[in-house]
Amino acid sequence: MTTLSSLTVSYELSPDTTDHLGADALDVWTAALTTELEASFPGCEVDVTTRWSSVDASRYSLTGETVDGYDIAGSKAHVGGVEIYDGTADADVPDATLRAIADGITLADRAAWERACDAA
Secondary structure (H helix, E strand, C coil): CCCEEEEEEEEEECHHHHHHHCCCHHHHHHHHHHHHHHHHCCCCEEEEEEEECCCCCCEEEEEEEECCCCEEEEEECCCCCCEEEECCCCCCCCHHHHHHHHHHHHHHHHHHHHHHHHHC
16 A cells, blocks of 8 residues: 555553563554554655553554645544544545555554564
């Protein structure tokens, strides 16, 4: 999938993640998610920043640009799915593109957890 040219993710990792990923959980998670997002969106410039969440739940926000030059934004709370939407009021990103991006991020997030657990 090459729908994105850039993606910046600000991830808040649940503190109890250390039970699974160890003391280096922030670094392990950042590396795993970066790798999986790059695999989901070949050619995309990916920047993942991870910090500890202030609550016992992981969540994230993101911004990016499609290969067509549209700005997108999105988020995922602890419950619910990934939400992706136009990043500007006048953008007109096709719904199919927004769904494809959300699906790619969802798959990358799941695969990153497996990769992180294997690395720990």
